[in-house]
Amino acid sequence: MASAGSGYKLSLGADAPPGSYNDIETADLFLVIGSNMADCHPILFLRMMDRVKQGAKLIVVDPRRTATAEKAHLHLAPKSGTDLALLNGILHLIAEAGGVDEAFAEAHTEGWAGMPAFLADYPPERVAAITGLKVEDIRATADMVLAASEFMTFWTMGLNQSVQGTFNTNAICNLHLATGQICRPGSGPFSLTGQPNAMGGREMGYMGPGLPGQRSALVEGDRLFCEERWGLAPGTIRAEEGTGTITMFEAMKAGEIRAAWVICTNPVASVANRKTVTAALERAEFVVVQDAYAETETTPYADILLPAAVSFEADGVMVNSERNMALTAAAATAPGEALPDWQIIAKVACAMGYEHAFTYKSAAEVFDEIRHFSNPATGYDISGVTHECLRQGSIQWPASEARTTARNPARYRKPDGRLKFATESGRARFWPRAHNGPAEVPDEDYPFILNTGRLQHQWHTMTKTGRVSRLNKLNPSPFAEIHPDDAAAFKIDKNDRISLTSRHGEAVLPALITDRVSPGALFAPFHWNDVFGDQLAVNAVTGDAVDPVSLQPEFKVTAVRLRRVEGRRSWKHRRRRG
Ligand SMILES: Nc1nc2c(c(=O)[nH]1)N[C@H]1C(S)=C(S)[C@@H](COP(=O)(O)OP(=O)(O)OC[C@H]3O[C@@H](n4cnc5c(=O)[nH]c(N)nc54)[C@H](O)[C@@H]3O)O[C@H]1N2
Ligand SMILES: Nc1nc2c(c(=O)[nH]1)N[C@H]1C(S)=C(S)[C@@H](COP(=O)(O)OP(=O)(O)OC[C@H]3O[C@@H](n4cnc5c(=O)[nH]c(N)nc54)[C@H](O)[C@@H]3O)O[C@H]1N2
Ligand SMILES: [Mo]
Secondary structure (H helix, E strand, O other): OHHHHHHHHHHHOOOOOOOOHHHHHOOOEEEEEOOOHHHHOHHHHHHHHHHHHOOOEEEEEOOOOOOOHHHOOEEEOOOOOOHHHHHHHHHHHHHHOOOOOHHHHHHHEEOHHHHHHHHOOOOHHHHHHHHOOOHHHHHHHHHHHHHOOOEEEEEOHHHHOOOOHHHHHHHHHHHHHHHOOOOEOOEEEEEOOOOOOHHHHHHHOOOOOEEOOOEEOOOHHHHHHHHHHHOOOOOOOOOOOOOOHHHHHHHHHOOOOOEEEEEOOOHHHHOOOOHHHHHHHHHOOEEEEEEOOOOOOOHHHOOEEEEEOOHHHOOEEEEOOOOEEEEEOOOOOOOOOOEOHHHHHHHHHHHOOOHHHHOOOOHHHHHHHHHHHOEOOOOEOOOOOOHHHHOOOOEEOOOOOOOOOOOOOOOOEOOOOOEOOOOOOOOEEOOOOOOOOOOOOOOOOOOEEEEEEOOOOOOOOOOOHHHOHHHHHHOOOOOEEEOHHHHHHOOOOOOOEEEEEOOOOEEEEEEEEOOOOOOOEEEEEOOOOHHHOOOOOHHHOOOOOEOOOOOOEOOOOEEEEEEEEOOOOOOOOOOOOO
């Protein structure tokens, strides 16, 4: 989600969506772009579909005909990585039709003056040539936006996991700012977060140079604030930025980073161009892996394994995409020596001599520290929230001492209704973002585009879902989707094994022949990895290109070549040991 986060900061001044899920009930158009909501955010998808049943329109932009796309009034299937051209093209048509809310732009934004000249480069004919879409579909999309009183955009990894991921977010914000359809009930740009509590992590500063309370280690005032809260001498927090996951593993591979502590992630399976990860973990002198399961793709690289409790064995607060905080109280006791992650981290800190700062009796005490990190600059305010009051029900921030309501859906609105974005000027910002396309495009050597993603009944690297027999009946095995024309050209039959080779590596997967994907395009879920069999890891194939702003890898577009692998052997579900 790094791309959505960095895009919001540039466009609106602070991370996280400006609106709420409540907006769904009053929107009359949904643009779902780069998101398979039906499979990946099913609860929210059903809520949206209730509104669609009442008459709201649905546009889905996805190169693959997903379960989400099947429900759309209009499905656009652009070439992978061309969304920025499409978004600019839609705004071009809106401006041409006089759909820009000049009064809103004048009062609440800056940078519109430069936009018309920039948008002139994106007439529908050129956008059609770049995206492979029909001119009339691009026009129909713009017409539907023009006709909508209230309009929401949802997006997820189809846009974020792109070398232009941050720019995609900026282009979506441009659309909402230009039409004034933002910060009012039923309208706004709304990125969907992925992992449970991903938003909580963002607010705590776990991305890039983040500090708690939507702060940054690169900002002196933010460092001083945190140092004061923590009782640290000024200058203790380093004003440095990392270079992202991909270069971190490269530095480890080169011996520059010598130790790693891997907590609650399975990077050998989930990081792009994973041969760098395996080389890095082999080279590192000391690797600690803290996981809830003993057997993952990453645990074999550990010098020390720390057993973690899972979420339902520990107390904690989860924050969702709309700033809603929920207490998830422990419902079971952790087995064996397993402990909640916060306790393991605190114990290690105490053993290193930091007892004065890391001696907590409960998760509630940790939370009590966090609520003192509110941030008036971004509107982040949880000062009125405690575990005790969360026991009564969830609370949506901003939630200061003074507030008594649990739902606070309006952000960037002053009590008198005035709009003030989190930028220094209080105005949101238009960014002209030119389309440059993905890092890899098909060529003679690697003529196919590999797209990767998720299935409805499996979760990421399957350490949990892979053990649930009912889920394994629903999504039983790995596959690579291929269009019937391509399958015929390569004499590939159902379940034949096909090798996908990129400039980075190879995977061998059973073929699934379907016209869900376009000719020249392939799709493979990244769920099945080494624990389930050899050569299944899709991230052996993906490349290491990243968005230069958010440092997010481009997981969705890799140029590959195809080969049918001899020997018809259907894939068998390998049982997990241990
Ligand atoms: N069942 C299930 N649900 C999950 C998860 C899970 O593992 N399983 N994981 C959670 C997490 S952490 C996340 S981040 C979310 C991810 O949620 P999503 O992002 O919705 O899921 P993905 O399948 O990764 O990708 C979404 C879509 O992007 C499309 N896409 C690929 N390239 C492009 C492109 O260039 N342009 C456009 N417009 N679309 C493109 C793909 O075809 C795919 O349908 O799901 C969350 N929910
Ligand atoms: N090709 C491709 N690759 C992708 C993506 C893609 O779309 N395509 N999507 C990317 C995205 S958006 C995401 S979010 C990542 C996900 O990548 P990961 O986060 O690496 O995947 P998970 O399987 O969720 O791994 C979580 C690990 O934590 C462990 N675990 C579970 N609960 C707990 C706990 O409470 N404590 C501890 N300590 N451990 C626990 C699990 O057993 C598992 O080993 O994958 C990324 N990789
Ligand atoms: Mo994610």
